[in-house]
Amino acid sequence: MQRRTLVQSAIATLAASALPAFAQGTWPTGKTITYLVPFPAGGTTDVLGRLIAQQLGAALGTSVIIDNKGGAGGSVGSEIAARAAPDGYTLLGGTISSHAINVSLYPKLGYDPIKSFAPVTLIGTNPVVLVVNQASPYKTLKDVVDASKAKAASGGLSSASAGTGTSQHLAMELLAYKSGVKFTHIPYKGSGPAIQDVIGGQVDMMFDTTIVAGPHIQSGKLRAIAVTSSKRLASLPDVPTVAESGITGLKDFEVVSWQAIFVPAGTPAPIVDRLHSEIRKILAKSEMQDKLASFGMAPADMTTTQIAAFQKAEVDKWAAVIKAANIKAE
Numbered sequence: 240m241q242r243r244t245l246v247q248s249a250i251a252t253l254a255a256s257a258l259p260a261f262a263q264g265t266w267p268t269g270k271t272i273t274y275l276v277p278f279p280a281g282g283t284t285d286v287l288g289r290l291i292a293q294q295l296g297a298a299l300g301t302s303v304i305i306d307n308k309g310g311a312g313g314s315v316g317s318e319i320a321a322r323a324a325p326d327g328y329t330l331l332g333g334t335i336s337s338h339a340i341n342v343s344l345y346p347k348l349g350y351d352p353i354k355s356f357a358p359v360t361l362i363g364t365n366p367v368v369l370v371v372n373q374a375s376p377y378k379t380l381k382d383v384v385d386a387s388k389a390k391a392a393s394g395g396l397s398s399a400s401a402g403t404g405t406s407q408h409l410a411m412e413l414l415a416y417k418s419g420v421k422f423t424h425i426p427y428k429g430s431g432p433a434i435q436d437v438i439g440g441q442v443d444m445m446f447d448t449t450i451v452a453g454p455h456i457q458s459g460k461l462r463a464i465a466v467t468s469s470k471r472l473a474s475l476p477d478v479p480t481v482a483e484s485g486i487t488g489l490k491d492f493e494v495v496s497w498q499a500i501f502v503p504a505g506t507p508a509p510i511v512d513r514l515h516s517e518i519r520k521i522l523a524k525s526e527m528q529d530k531l532a533s534f535g536m537a538p539a540d541m542t543t544t545q546i547a548a549f550q551k552a553e554v555d556k557w558a559a560v561i562k563a564a565n566i567k568a569e
Contacts, residue, residue, distance in 0.1 A: 266327050266510055272296070272303045274330045275323075277316025277337055279309040281431025282401055283450040283534075284332040287362055287498055290530065291521055298517045303330075309428040312404035313337030314348060321350035325505035330514070331356070333501045336405040339553035343561045344404040344568040352554060356501040357511055358546035360518045363536035364497040366468035367410050367446040368478065370461040372438055380465045380484040383444060387420045395421035396443040399433040402426050403568050406496035407433070409560070410446040410467055414481070416564040417488040437461065448496055449474060449535030467494040474535045497539070497553075499546065515543055 274292050276285045288305050296303035308316030317337045323329035338352040350356075369380065377383045387395035395415075400407035403426045415422050425442050427433035430451045437445045438460050445452075446467065453474065455461040463478040471480060481492040500518060502511060521527060522538065531538055541549065560566075 266513075267299050267301045269301050270328055272299070272301060272328050272330060273306050273323075274303050274332065275316050275320045276305055276307045276332045277309060277313035277320075277334075278307065278332075278401060279429030279431050280307050281451070282429045283448045283496075284313075284334055284498060285429075285431075286450055288332045290527070291362075291500075291518060294521045295514075295517060298521070299513075310402070311345070312341055312402035312408070312426075314341050314345060314350075314404075317341075317352075318349035320501070321355035321503060323503050325503040325507075327502070327506055327510035327514070329503060330359070331501045333499045334406070335496050335553065335557075336402070336408075338499065338501065338550060340406075340409060340557045340561070341404045342554060343558040344566065346568075353547075353551060355504050357504055357506055358543050358550060359500040359502055359511055359514045360522070361539040361541050361546045361549065362498040362500065362522065363531050363538050364495050365448050365450070365534065365536040366466050366472070366493075366495050367406055367448055368452050368456075368466045368472075368475065368535075369410075369444060369446050369464040369481070370434075370437060370452050370456065371444045371464060372440050373460055373462055374440065375443070375462060377444070377464065378462065380479075380481060380489075381486060383464060384418055384420050384484075384486055387422055391421050394423040397423045397425050399425045399427060399437055399442040399445040401430040401433055401447075402428060406448075406494060407446045409557070409566070410494040412564050412566050413492065413494060413560065414489075417492060418486055419488065434461075446494075453534065467492065469493050472535050474533060498536075499550075511543060 274288050276288045278284050292303040292305055308319055313334055313336045320331035342348055342352050371377050398411040411422055430447055436442045456463050465481045466472055466478050467481055481489050
């Protein structure tokens with residue numbers, strides 16, 4: 240009888256030691272946390288991820304490393320994250336493209352933007368800005384539209400993006416749809432390489448976030464043509480909105496991108512809550528608020544429930560836009 244009790248006790252001890260760390264209340268255990276960025280280095284999601292990762296690692300007492308997995312407008316990295324173990328050791332930098340737009344563009348997306356993930360934090364929102372290189376002859380949106388009309392037979396002006404389905408791509412498609420002007424979309428695997436080709440003159444123009452385009456505008460390598468917000472940005476007060484262009488069909492034009500952090504669906508609620516709390520503390524710091532403001536981003540303070548509702552509304556909104564504009568994945 241005593242032997243049986245000892246055996247049962249040993250089995251119970253082994254079973255307890257095999258339980259996931261979060262079940263024992265010890266997460267994180269010191270194991271490295273991977274912050275997946277579904278775009279190449281240099282883009283908005285990458286820049287924000289690196290700003291957050293170091294401070295998050297310090298707050299949790301472990302390392303948080305960035306792993307760039309770009310491709311298909313954020314879909315490649317997002318699918319990898321969706322298949323990761325829901326144990327708190329995989330984070331994903333989700334965006335308007337990967338978690339609101341792509342589901343309406345790709346018929347065989349390898350994940351469900353809502354069902355495959357649990358939202359952790361909405362980092363912030365920001366419009367995109369239309370830029371051309373410093374040597375470009377185009378100085379206004381009317382210049383851009385008129386030049387593209389003149390080149391309609393050859394597909395119009397070329398416009399780069401971080402990939403099919405990204406906010407950069409959708410902004411260009413909306414501009415084409417609402418103005419009745421053709422543009423040629425040139426998709427890249429991220430903002431970094433795309434904007435370099437605009438700077439180099441290989442591509443005529445690009446819509447991108449102020450996080451990526453801002454430094455190049457300030458250095459004089461790029462010229463800002465218009466912003467897609469409803470009002471001018473404090474960081475770019477001399478740059479008009481698309482709606483201010485006076486072009487027929489663009490009176491109510493607005494595109495606002497957003498950045499968020501997700502974990503695989505099934506990640507225990509205590510871990511999601513801890514991550515939400517720690518990341519909100521990081522984003523609330525004055526230096527981070529100043530950094531976001533310098534990027535032209537508006538901070539967003541939502542609960543995880545509110546983020547889920549916001550994301551659902553975004554999925555529905557962009558599904559309608561994509562259908563109306565007859566946008567197809569390339």
